[in-house]
Amino acid sequence: MELQLPELPYRADHGFDGLYGLEILEMSETEVRGRVEVRDELKQPAGLVHGGVYASIAESLASLGTAFHVFADGRVAMGLANQTSFMRPITTGTVHALARRLHAGRTTWVWDVEIRDDEGRLCVVTRMTVAVRDIPGR
Amino acid sequence: MELQLPELPYRADHGFDGLYGLEILEMSETEVRGRVEVRDELKQPAGLVHGGVYASIAESLASLGTAFHVFADGRVAMGLANQTSFMRPITTGTVHALARRLHAGRTTWVWDVEIRDDEGRLCVVTRMTVAVRDIPGR
Amino acid sequence: MELQLPELPYRADHGFDGLYGLEILEMSETEVRGRVEVRDELKQPAGLVHGGVYASIAESLASLGTAFHVFADGRVAMGLANQTSFMRPITTGTVHALARRLHAGRTTWVWDVEIRDDEGRLCVVTRMTVAVRDIPGR
Amino acid sequence: MELQLPELPYRADHGFDGLYGLEILEMSETEVRGRVEVRDELKQPAGLVHGGVYASIAESLASLGTAFHVFADGRVAMGLANQTSFMRPITTGTVHALARRLHAGRTTWVWDVEIRDDEGRLCVVTRMTVAVRDIPGR
Numbered sequence: 001m002e003l004q005l006p007e008l009p010y011r012a013d014h015g016f017d018g019l020y021g022l023e024i025l026e027m028s029e030t031e032v033r034g035r036v037e038v039r040d041e042l043k044q045p046a047g048l049v050h051g052g053v054y055a056s057i058a059e060s061l062a063s064l065g066t067a068f069h070v071f072a073d074g075r076v077a078m079g080l081a082n083q084t085s086f087m088r089p090i091t092t093g094t095v096h097a098l099a100r101r102l103h104a105g106r107t108t109w110v111w112d113v114e115i116r117d118d119e120g121r122l123c124v125v126t127r128m129t130v131a132v133r134d135i136p137g138r
Numbered sequence: 139m140e141l142q143l144p145e146l147p148y149r150a151d152h153g154f155d156g157l158y159g160l161e162i163l164e165m166s167e168t169e170v171r172g173r174v175e176v177r178d179e180l181k182q183p184a185g186l187v188h189g190g191v192y193a194s195i196a197e198s199l200a201s202l203g204t205a206f207h208v209f210a211d212g213r214v215a216m217g218l219a220n221q222t223s224f225m226r227p228i229t230t231g232t233v234h235a236l237a238r239r240l241h242a243g244r245t246t247w248v249w250d251v252e253i254r255d256d257e258g259r260l261c262v263v264t265r266m267t268v269a270v271r272d273i274p275g276r
Numbered sequence: 277m278e279l280q281l282p283e284l285p286y287r288a289d290h291g292f293d294g295l296y297g298l299e300i301l302e303m304s305e306t307e308v309r310g311r312v313e314v315r316d317e318l319k320q321p322a323g324l325v326h327g328g329v330y331a332s333i334a335e336s337l338a339s340l341g342t343a344f345h346v347f348a349d350g351r352v353a354m355g356l357a358n359q360t361s362f363m364r365p366i367t368t369g370t371v372h373a374l375a376r377r378l379h380a381g382r383t384t385w386v387w388d389v390e391i392r393d394d395e396g397r398l399c400v401v402t403r404m405t406v407a408v409r410d411i412p413g414r
Numbered sequence: 415m416e417l418q419l420p421e422l423p424y425r426a427d428h429g430f431d432g433l434y435g436l437e438i439l440e441m442s443e444t445e446v447r448g449r450v451e452v453r454d455e456l457k458q459p460a461g462l463v464h465g466g467v468y469a470s471i472a473e474s475l476a477s478l479g480t481a482f483h484v485f486a487d488g489r490v491a492m493g494l495a496n497q498t499s500f501m502r503p504i505t506t507g508t509v510h511a512l513a514r515r516l517h518a519g520r521t522t523w524v525w526d527v528e529i530r531d532d533e534g535r536l537c538v539v540t541r542m543t544v545a546v547r548d549i550p551g552r
Binding site: 218221245271 | 494495497521543547
């Protein structure tokens with residue numbers, strides 16, 4: 001079993017990330033950057049991007065950023081908690097997300113994810129806590 | 139402008155709720171019940187239902203439950219914060235969600251959402267804070 | 277080393293729990309009940325009980341409820357995250373708190389804490405995530 | 415009625431901030447800096463600074479930073495939610511806190527609070543949501 005980082009930028013083509021349209025742009029040990037194009041299928045009834053889209057992006061960037069770095073040590077990453085605050089709606093253009101690692105502990109990693117609109121305004125912030133566990137049976 | 143509650147059960151057929159497949163089963167003033175069928179398109183790379191799906195369900199149930207009850211007073215509901223804790227993965231079957239209203243204030247409603255698997259085990263909990271605001275221009 | 281449950285009700289007489297005045301009333305495997313008498317020293321400048329008092333009570337009840345039950349297995353409890361929502365202020369009387377265990381995993385316990393005033397109104401809710409770890413050196 | 419900013423640095427001498435020992439060092443429109451000296455009375459049973467102390471500091475800095483800036487417009491600040499993640503314990507020295515404003519909306523302000531130890535290591539992060547409301551009767 002091997003965990004291979006896809007060539008970046010990478011547009012998810014299956015699973016939930018594929019469904020809502022996550023594109024991963026950059027990944028370092030402490031930051032992951034991604035984006036999602038706004039389309040009607042991502043909106044809630046009032047015409048704003050659905051809050052769950054932001055939570056999903058944050059979850060994916062933080063989990064991915066953790067997974068790739070702990071996998072080499074025979075460990076896996078699993079989302080533990082996601083706290084998202086909605087400050088300004090996005091209705092059009094692109095959702096831009098930047099996940100920054102705050103803490104890389106033995107059993108828990110913590111990330112802050114900032115989500116901005118095309119004008120660079122801070123619209124949503126998420127704090128993601130990711131559990132790091134041994135791979136069962138290894 | 140009128141906000142009409144669809145006949146229940148109601149399967150969202152557009153927007154993000156339609157994309158991930160939310161079905162609303164029951165709605166009272168203090169509870170909203172919904173579900174989502176698990177399919178591969180809702181999963182993260184390890185084969186579990188993506189955390190963002192749970193956050194999305196919670197967001198929709200709580201926002202809907204708030205919106206229908208404040209709209210009569212000329213007010214709208216907007217998600218303010220979503221705190222989701224992941225306790226047990228779901229990989230198959232149906233995601234069952236029950237939103238219960240904890241607080242109905244003048245400017246903020248708070249809901250707890252419990253998500254269970256087909257065996258009734260508690261898998262995810264979300265605390266949703268929904269802002270209630272006057273409709274601009276009314 | 278032994279962890280002995282004090283006789284209940286127990287009024288903390290040292291440390292931070294002693295400073296703000298936590299009294300533990302009941303403790304079972306899945307619930308812990310406590311209270312704090314309101315006094316001026318617990319208030320913020322506007323005369324309401326300070327939000328940090330509620331967060332402290334929640335933290336203590338959930339950590340205590342976890343610690344006593346995992347210690348027998350050679351494990352310790354450490355607060356990982358605390359999400360507190362303030363819904364209604366308390367200005368007088370007693371702060372009544374009930375912590376209920378939602379999840380008892382191998383590495384994480386999750387508790388919901390409800391805080392009520394003397395009239396039984398729900399004023400504050402906290403979701404506490406407690407990490408469970410092996411005792412170093414055992 | 416007038417809200418006067420005390421001369422800084424300011425050591426709270428009454429209320430809960432006085433009880434646990436909050437000192438306010440600096441305050442601008444977008445940042446508030448404070449600190450608390452560690453002493454046994456601030457610890458939980460295992461000898462670490464109690465998680466509630468961090469939540470209290472965050473609550474106070476964010477509420478204060480909001481209150482002083484909205485009061486001129488005849489509005490008051492009230493804590494709405496506090497999400498605190500504990501990453502590294504502090505057992506000695508000084509707790510250093512920096513609150514930074516992420517969002518200043520009409521009805522909600524959002525702050526991130528970072529808490530560090532004497533070595534400058536990030537130990538605790540809090541996201542505080544503060545409601546801004548009209549002063550009743552004005």
